[in-house]
Amino acid sequence: MSLNALFDGAAKGHMNAVCITQDHRVFVAEVPVPVPVEDEVLIRPAICGLCGTDLHILHHGFPGSVYPVTPCHEFSGHVVAVGGAVRGLREGDFVAVDPNVTCGTCRWCRAGRPNLCPHLAPIGVARPGAAAEFVTAPARNTFKVRESLGADLAAMIEPLACVLHAVESSQGVKDRDVLVIGGGTMGLLIGIVCESFGAARVTIADPSPIKREIAGRAGIARAVDPADLGEAYFDVVFEAAGVRRALEHALKRVEKTGVLVQVGVHDAEAVVGINPFQVYEREIRLIGSNSLADKFPAAVDVMSDISARAAVMIGETFPVWQFAQAAEAMAAGRGIKTQLNFL
Ligand SMILES: [Zn+2]
Numbered sequence: 617m618s619l620n621a622l623f624d625g626a627a628k629g630h631m632n633a634v635c636i637t638q639d640h641r642v643f644v645a646e647v648p649v650p651v652p653v654e655d656e657v658l659i660r661p662a663i664c665g666l667c668g669t670d671l672h673i674l675h676h677g678f679p680g681s682v683y684p685v686t687p688c689h690e691f692s693g694h695v696v697a698v699g700g701a702v703r704g705l706r707e708g709d710f711v712a713v714d715p716n717v718t719c720g721t722c723r724w725c726r727a728g729r730p731n732l733c734p735h736l737a738p739i740g741v742a743r744p745g746a747a748a749e750f751v752t753a754p755a756r757n758t759f760k761v762r763e764s765l766g767a768d769l770a771a772m773i774e775p776l777a778c779v780l781h782a783v784e785s786s787q788g789v790k791d792r793d794v795l796v797i798g799g800g801t802m803g804l805l806i807g808i809v810c811e812s813f814g815a816a817r818v819t820i821a822d823p824s825p826i827k828r829e830i831a832g833r834a835g836i837a838r839a840v841d842p843a844d845l846g847e848a849y850f851d852v853v854f855e856a857a858g859v860r861r862a863l864e865h866a867l868k869r870v871e872k873t874g875v876l877v878q879v880g881v882h883d884a885e886a887v888v889g890i891n892p893f894q895v896y897e898r899e900i901r902l903i904g905s906n907s908l909a910d911k912f913p914a915a916v917d918v919m920s921d922i923s924a925r926a927a928v929m930i931g932e933t934f935p936v937w938q939f940a941q942a943a944e945a946m947a948a949g950r951g952i953k954t955q956l957n958f959l
């Protein structure tokens with residue numbers, strides 16, 4: 617499609633988009649094709665990954681979400697049009713997108729911590745997401761990816777970028793004994809990245825035998841039921857389950873001077889019981905890791921290195937217009953990464 621033809625279409629055209637309302641309804645609506653402004657590109661998504669955040673938006677509401685919202689912030693696709701000021705991207709480019717649209721000028725953005733920007737408006741949360749025939753994104757959030765990686769793996773660059781931020785937040789995993797609590801997308805990617813960054817040993821703990829089996833197929837050295845961890849302690853513990861019990865358990869497994877990195881997205885109102893004497897006695901460091909900071913470009917490269925292991929995690933794929941069924945399958949825990957296609 618030529619750029620002009622597209623804009624002609626956009627002026628009068630409509631497209632299908634998945635819409636979620638505040639009262640938890642999900643349906644496909646006909647909405648105007650978005651028109652990219654000066655510094656934006658228009659993308660035709662190829663694959664969207666479903667994420668816990670999408671389920672939060674559907675079932676509970678998620679801080680910052682603007683309803684009705686078109687979900688999906690993990691995606692890959694092709695550029696179909698570019699705004700007048702865009703350089704370095706053109707029609708036909710295969711891309712993955714950092715969904716975190718920020719102001720670029722506040723103290724957090726300038727410090728390389730755009731995830732903490734007070735003006736953060738993520739694609740698929742506060743602005744329309746990729747569960748639609750077209751989506752716009754700022755050019756600075758859009759990264760070229762080699763087509764041979766595949767649209768499914770390119771759509772996993774976003775969670776991988778979150779993982780790179782979490783692993784960096786841990787202040788180093790080389791030669792460390794690492795425990796990852798939670799064997800979902802984030803947990804397994806953390807395990808894979810820690811192994812490739814030289815961790816002495818990685819253990820994934822998840823009560824689901826299906827997830828442990830997939831961890832094994834992804835080449836993770838050790839996957840156990842949390843109940844079987846016994847009294848073992850670990851230098852670095854990642855809590856990637858997003859449930860209270862997992863976080864409480866994680867703290868009990870941290871070795872003296874060790875680090876607990878909390879990556880799991882908990883309900884905004886959740887409160888956990890922490891034993892402050894343990895934190896004091898063992899000089900434990902508690903670190904929060906929020907989204908992907910500035911790690912998206914690094915994740916484009918790392919995904920190439922770990923693509924064979926990451927591919928094992930891709931589970932069921934649904935047509936995007938069956939969003940509700942896909943969300944149900946994901947909530948039921950069938951497989952690890954549920955994806956949506958546009959076939
Ligand atoms: Zn996500």
Ligand SMILES: [Zn+2]
Binds near residue numbers: 725734735
């Ligand atoms: Zn900012």
